[in-house]
Structures are given as structure tokens and as C-alpha cells.
Amino acid sequence: MPTNPKPQRIRDPLHNLIEFDSSQLEGTLWKVIQTRPFQRLRRIRQLGFSELVFPGATHTRFAHSVGAYHIARRLIQIIKRYLLSNGIQLQDHQEKVALTAALVHDVGHGMFSHAFEDVGKKLKLKMAEHEHVSDYLIRNGEISDILTRSLGSGFANDVANVIGCGRPGNLYDAVVSSQFDADRLDYMQRDRLMTGVQNSGIDFNWLINNLEVGGFKIGNDEQESGSIETFVISNKAIYAAETYILALFHLYPTIYYHKTTRGAEKIFSEIMMRLINLVRDDSIDKTALPINHPIICFAKNPDDIEKVLTLDDTVFWGALPMLIEADDPLINKFSNWLWTRKLPKCIDIKQKITDGIGANRGSSQKEIEACKKKIERVTISVKESIEELLNTIKSNSLMDTIPRLLVDQADRHPYKSFQESKGPLNQINIRQGEKILDMAEASQVVAGLKPFSLFRAYYDADDTDIKKQLDQIIEEKLRSE
Amino acid sequence: MAMRERDEVAKIVRDAGGQIVGRTRIQKVVYLLELTGQVNGFDFNFEYRHYGPYSEALSDAIHAADAFGLITEEERTAQWGGRYSIYKASEELERLIENDRVRFIKEAAAIDPVILEIAATAAYLYAVENFSDPWGETQRRKPEKATPERLDRAKKAYQKLLGLKTPQPLPAIA
Numbered sequence: 068m069p070t071n072p073k074p075q076r077i078r079d080p081l082h083n084l085i086e087f088d089s090s091q092l093e094g095t096l097w098k099v100i101q102t103r104p105f106q107r108l109r110r111i112r113q114l115g116f117s118e119l120v121f122p123g124a125t126h127t128r129f130a131h132s133v134g135a136y137h138i139a140r141r142l143i144q145i146i147k148r149y150l151l152s153n154g155i156q157l158q159d160h161q162e163k164v165a166l167t168a169a170l171v172h173d174v175g176h177g178m179f180s181h182a183f184e185d186v187g188k189k190l191k192l193k194m195a196e197h198e199h200v201s202d203y204l205i206r207n208g209e210i211s212d213i214l215t216r217s218l219g220s221g222f223a224n225d226v227a228n229v230i231g232c233g234r235p236g237n238l239y240d241a242v243v244s245s246q247f248d249a250d251r252l253d254y255m256q257r258d259r260l261m262t263g264v265q266n267s268g269i270d271f272n273w274l275i276n277n278l279e280v281g282g283f284k285i286g287n288d289e290q291e292s293g294s295i296e297t298f299v300i301s302n303k304a305i306y307a308a309e310t311y312i313l314a315l316f317h318l319y320p321t322i323y324y325h326k327t328t329r330g331a332e333k334i335f336s337e338i339m340m341r342l343i344n345l346v347r348d349d350s351i352d353k354t355a356l357p358i359n360h361p362i363i364c365f366a367k368n369p370d371d372i373e374k375v376l377t378l379d380d381t382v383f384w385g386a387l388p389m390l391i392e393a394d395d396p397l398i399n400k401f402s403n404w405l406w407t408r409k410l411p412k413c414i415d416i417k418q419k420i421t422d423g424i425g426a427n428r429g430s431s432q433k434e435i436e437a438c439k440k441k442i443e444r445v446t447i448s449v450k451e452s453i454e455e456l457l458n459t460i461k462s463n464s465l466m467d468t469i470p471r472l473l474v475d476q477a478d479r480h481p482y483k484s485f486q487e488s489k490g491p492l493n494q495i496n497i498r499q500g501e502k503i504l505d506m507a508e509a510s511q512v513v514a515g516l517k518p519f520s521l522f523r524a525y526y527d528a529d530d531t532d533i534k535k536q537l538d539q540i541i542e543e544k545l546r547s548e
Numbered sequence: 549m550a551m552r553e554r555d556e557v558a559k560i561v562r563d564a565g566g567q568i569v570g571r572t573r574i575q576k577v578v579y580l581l582e583l584t585g586q587v588n589g590f591d592f593n594f595e596y597r598h599y600g601p602y603s604e605a606l607s608d609a610i611h612a613a614d615a616f617g618l619i620t621e622e623e624r625t626a627q628w629g630g631r632y633s634i635y636k637a638s639e640e641l642e643r644l645i646e647n648d649r650v651r652f653i654k655e656a657a658a659i660d661p662v663i664l665e666i667a668a669t670a671a672y673l674y675a676v677e678n679f680s681d682p683w684g685e686t687q688r689r690k691p692e693k694a695t696p697e698r699l700d701r702a703k704k705a706y707q708k709l710l711g712l713k714t715p716q717p718l719p720a721i722a
Contacts, residue, residue, distance in 0.1 A: 285626050285692075287599070287661035288570025289629030293692050443615035451552075505630075 070172055072097065076534070079127075081257050085137045092163050095217040096136070096170055102209040103376065104174050108132060110379035114258060115179040117322060119408055121262035124200035124322075128173045128180075131253055139169030139249035141275055142242045149280035160225075161239040163218060168229045168243045171210060172250060175200030178380050182332035186339045189526060192369045202227050203372055238280065238296050246482065247298055247311075247495050255314060264321050267314040270307040277304035281503050283496055297428070299496045299503055308495055309510050316481035319519045324477065326413045330525050333473045334401045334410065335383070338390065341397045342366060355393040362386060397469045410525075411473070414537060417522040420445045423545040441548050446522060448544045450476070471533045473525040480518040482506060552671070553590050553609035558618035562637035563650045564657040570632050571675035572599050573639075576655045576668035578606055582629065583671060586649050596677070600669035648713045655712060659705045666694050666702035667709075674719045682721055 072094030075087040077376040087093040099105055108129035117124040143162055150157050175197040177183040187195020195199055204210055229240055242249055252271065259267050281299035300308050322328075339362075339508050345353050346366035356363050361377040368374050390402035404410055424442050455475060460471060482495065498511040506513050526533050559570050560578060568574045579594050579601040581587050592603035613619045622634045627641040644650065656664065666686055683703065687694040694702075705722040 284630075286626060286628040286630050287572045287665055288632040288660050289624070289626045291626070293661045295692065440615045443611065447612050447615065 105205045124262045126261045134253040135249045136170040164225045165239040165242045169249045194375045267317045273307045277301040312482045330410045353395040355389045412528045452540045475523045478520040554612040557609045557613045563653045567636045572661045584714035601672040662705045667706040
């Protein structure tokens with residue numbers, strides 16, 4: 068006769084005690100945690116190269132995944148309470164799927180997460196994208212076997228569908244993927260704690276305590292298309308909700324988009340792309356890595372899941388002492404930069420343009436808007452001129468030369484208003500009396516937030532010529548406005 | 549000077565009769581144009597999102613067109629409570645010449661946005677994700693939106709587009 072699994076406990080720096088009881092679901096998920104793909108997450112840092120800036124930020128995707136599961140359980144309790152008090156039947160299967168998805172949502176992340184994905188996109192390596200790897204690992208192999216044995220055939224596929232979808236289709240999915248999901252609620256607090264930054268705190272317990280479920284109208288453009296049920300925050304927590312959104316807004320420039328971290332990611336991407344291209348060109352000897360090194364094996368068979376699973380942050384750091392001996396000039400130089408943390412210089416192009424024009428200059432809203440459009444126009448023009456410059460440099464160089472300029476561009480909106488986002492269940496909604504409002508409508512602070520956008524270029528400190536050319540482009544475009 | 553994505557977006561808005569109402573609508577109109585080989589020299593790289601085919605590059609091009617004064621974007625509040633945008637072409641653009649592309653754009657931009665989303669999604673699921681029953685898959689993915697009545701209207705709207713002359717035919721799914 069099968070016995071109930073033994074309860075288990077994990078001590079966590081953010082949530083303290085995370086318990087797994089002897090229920091069938093939690094016993095099964097404990098087994099999932101013991102699998103090889105899940106244990107690999109212990110060797111992938113949540114914040115990749117951020118540790119070069121914040122020495123404490125060495126926490127892993129393993130700890131974050133368990134934390135996200137812990138928060139998902141609390142969100143599910145809110146859904147249950149609402150359904151029971153309204154006499155609506157509980158959706159036991161959907162609940163289990165959402166909880167499992169919260170635990171395994173990051174299982175496919177590769178080394179240095181997004182930096183490796185960037186390599187995958189450029190070289191069209193499907194298995195460098197975490198969505199594909201997660202999907203594969205959940206539907207096949209150890210994780211799938213455990214889920215199927217305990218929770219039935221089709222369960223693993225349902226979990227993969229919720230994660231792969233990337234946008235909430237029902238209330239339970241919003242626990243896994245929305246602007247108020249378990250993933251974000253964990254990483255925002257964990258990343259703040261581990262980096263040591265003192266801004267970006269959130270009033271987590273108050274937010275959760277004021278979370279309800281409510282009906283919400285939806286539409287396309289000018290046309291209403293129906294209504295749905297979603298998470299709603301009561302009016303008493305409106306300022307906590309505002310703080311939550313502002314906290315995310317601050318985390319981006321402070322941590323995620325820190326210029327040094329992004330510079331290291333760029334260098335890593337360049338090294339990896341050159342390594343893979345050299346393997347493809349049958350020039351492994353120029354990499355200084357042995358032929359059985361996990362990176363070389365992956366480059367030879369990028370679609371082989373076994374090769375993908377051998378890659379993690381430690382494999383790359385362990386390869387660096389060999390890579391600094393490489394014959395290839397790019398690998399040699401950039402590996403030395405990472406090894407000694409002597410990173411390239413950064414020019415904040417966006418800042419230069421904004422300073423040149425003057426953000427928010429003007430006495431009326433109309434003038435401020437005109438000023439913003441001017442900044443946008445110059446930014447686009449500079450980007451186009453840099454592309455032309457890089458194309459000229461490329462056409463005049465040999466294949467194995469080192470790129471003189473690494474351009475970095477990204478945008479992040481702290482809160483996407485309904486029209487721009489992934490759907491109505493992705494929103495943060497506030498109950499105000501009988502009405503339910505989108506956060507961007509309920510809060511002037513949130514309505515006024517603009518995306519954080521970065522536009523930077525990295526160059527070798529000794530290459531003063533390229534810096535001069537870049538400065539000239541910016542000055543010229545500013546003058547033409 | 550080389551034609552850029554933002555110029556193409558402005559021409560599409562002009563060709564729709566001077567304006568396109570809604571972000572969903574402009575995305576789907578351009579997707580159907582791209583699918584039929586009527587976008588000049590650009591690949592907007594559409595991917596599947598909550599509202600069906602969506603292109604980040606197109607969204608950037610719309611912002612750029614607005615910043616350079618080629619189009620203007622006005623935000624309004626809809627009766628159902630949400631907000632939506634109206635894109636208007638600049639009067640400085642050269643005058644509209646009636647041709648097959650213009651007829652296609654006008655027809656597509658006149659479709660109700662929910663119906664257009666369903667039709668464009670079915671086309672995407674057939675063309676990109678190789679579903680043999682794209683309407684059934686659309687219904688599965690959008691159970692609240694793709695009601696039998698709306699699916700019927702979307703198929704009729706799609707049939708009308710199929711009847712128009714295009715460089716590459718729309719997938720024959722209706």
C-alpha cells in the first residue's frame with residue numbers, strides 16, 4: 068500500500084519557511100524539484116552578471132522558482148475563497164496546473180538567461196530560448212514522467228500550455244503569467260533583498276490581503292467584446308499597488324538595466340557567438356577549449372536537449388581560464404575583460420540626446436509633448452546613422468576582427484495600459500465603489516509613467532576614434548533639430 | 549532617400565482613406581497586407597500574441613511615423629470604458645491613387661476590430677502554425693471572443709478580402 072510522501076521544508080532568505088506537505092500534489096512537486104533539469108537551476112544565477120555590480124546577487128533560479136511556487140499558493144487561496152463564497156465550483160485541475168506551472172516556469176533557462184537567449188536569436192538556435200527548452204523539458208523526460216505518474220496523462224501538457232501561452236487565458240493562468248503574477252511578486256522582492264538596493268520595496272502582505280476577484284469589461288479598439296473575471300485590488304490598497312508599479316519602474320534602471328551588467332552581457336554574447344561560429348567553421352582549435360567541452364558539444368549539436376542541459380553559468384566561468392588563451396582575438400580579448408572585470412566604456416546615447424534637447428522643457432503640456440517627440444526623432448535618426456556606420460565598418464573589415472562598437476537598446480514599461488498589453492487578465496485592476504478600473508485609469512502617477520528606455524554603446528577605452536565618430540553623429544543630429 | 553518602415557506605415561494609413569481606428573485594427577490590416585505580399589520591401593516579423601498576429605517592429609514604426617509627423621495618433625475613451633487610438637495621415641503625404649492595394653486596405657480597415665482579429669488570427673494559424681482547421685483553433689484559443697456568430701461574420705469578411713486582387717493570394721480558408 069503506497070504511503071503518503073514525507074512533508075518537506077526549505078529555508079528561504081525571502082519567505083523563511085517554505086513547506087511541502089504530504090498531499091499528492093506537493094509530494095509530486097517535491098519529486099519534480101529533485102530531477103536533473105530542476106537541480107540545474109541551482110547553477111544558474113537569477114541575475115546573471117549583476118553580481119559584478121551587486122556582489123550579494125548570487126541567488127539562483129532554483130531559489131526563485133521555489134519562491135514563486137510559494138507565492139502562487141497564496142494567490143490560489145484568494146481564488147478559492149472567492150469561488151467558495153460565490154457558490155462557484157472549484158477548478159481543482161486548473162489549480163494544480165497553475166501551481167505546477169509556477170514551480171517549473173523557469174526550468175528551461177540557459178546560462179546567463181537573457182544574454183544566452185540573445186545569442187540564440189541571432190544564430191537561430193531554438194534551444195537557446197528558454198520557452199522552447201521549458202516546453203520540451205515539461206512535456207518530455209523526468210519531469211513529464213513524474214507528473215504523468217501522479218497526476219495523470221495530459222497533465223504535463225496542460226502545464227506546458229499555460230507557460231508556453233505567455234498570456235493569461237483564465238483567472239488561474241493569471242497566477243502564472245500577468246502583471247501581478249507569482250513570478251514577479253517573488254523576483255521583485257528577492258532581487259531587492261539580494262542586491263541590497265534600498266528602493267523598490269513593496270507592501271506585499273497588504274497587497275495580498277486586499278486582493279479579490281471581480282468582473283471586468285473587455286474590448287478591441289472602440290468595440291466592446293465581452294467581460295471576464297480577474298484579480299482586483301480593493302481601493303484600500305491603491306497606494307500599495309502604486310508602490311508596486313513604481314518599484315518595478317525603479318528596479319529596471321537600478322538593477323536589470325545597469326550599464327555594467329548590460330555591458331558584461333554584451334561581451335558574453337559576443338564571445339558565445341564567436342565560439343559557435345568557430346565550431347561551425349571547423350576551427351575549434353582557435354577557441355582553446357577541448358573538443359569535449361560542454362560549450363563545444365552544444366555548438367556542434369544545438370538541438371540536442373542533453374547538450375543543452377550541460378550548460379549553466381558555472382560551465383562558462385570555468386571555461387574562462389582557457390578562453391583567455393584563445394588564438395581568436397575576440398575571444399581572447401573579451402574573455403580577459405570578463406575575467407578581470409575590466410569592461411568596455413559606455414556612452415549613454417539616450418542621456419546625451421535628452422540632455423541636448425532638455426527633457427520636459429516647455430511651459431505647457433503641448434511644448435513638453437513636442438520636446439518628447441523631438442527626443443524620439445533624434446534617437447531614431449542617431450540609431451539609423453549608427454547602423455550605417457557599423458555597416459561601413461563591417462564591409463571594410465575581415466571576419467575575425469573585433470566589433471568596435473556594441474550597441475545596446477531596450478525598452479521597459481513599468482505598467483502596460485490595457486490597449487498595449489497581453490490582454491485584460493494581464494492588467495492590475497482597482498475596485499472603486501461599484502466600478503473596477505485599470506490601474507492606469509485609477510492612478511495619475513501610473514498614468515504618467517513613461518517607458519524606461521535605454522540606448523547605449525560600448526567601446527574599448529583605447530579606441531578614441533570610434534567615440535569621436537559617435538559623438539559627431541549625436542551632435543549632428545541634435546543640431547539638425 | 550531610402551524608404552523606411554515609418555513611411556510605409558504612413559502610406560497605409562493614407563490608403564485606408566486617411567485614418568485607421570485602433571491599434572488592433574492597424575496591426576491586423578498590416579498583417580493581412582504582408583501575408584498577401586503588399587508591404588513594400590519590409591518584413592515586420594509578426595508573431596502570435598493575445599490579440600492574434602502582432603508586430604513589435606510595426607508598433608515601433610507607428611511611433612516613429614508619429615514622431616516624424618507623418619501620422620498623428622489621437623487617444624479616445626471608448627463607450628465600454630477602455631481607451632483606443634485613431635491614426636490620421638499627414639496632409640503633406642502625396643495624394644491617394646486608387647489601386648488594388650488601396651481597395652484591399654480600405655476593405656480590411658472597415659471591418660469590425662473583433663471580427664478582423666478573428667479573421668487575421670485564423671489566417672495566421674493556417675499560414676504560420678500550419679493548422680488544418682484554423683477557425684476551430686481560433687475558437688479554442690479565444691473561447692469568449694470567437695462565438696459562432698462572430699466566427700460566421702469573420703469568415704464572410706475574410707471571403708470578401710479573398711475576392712480582391714492581391715500579388716499573393718490569401719490562404720483559401722473561407
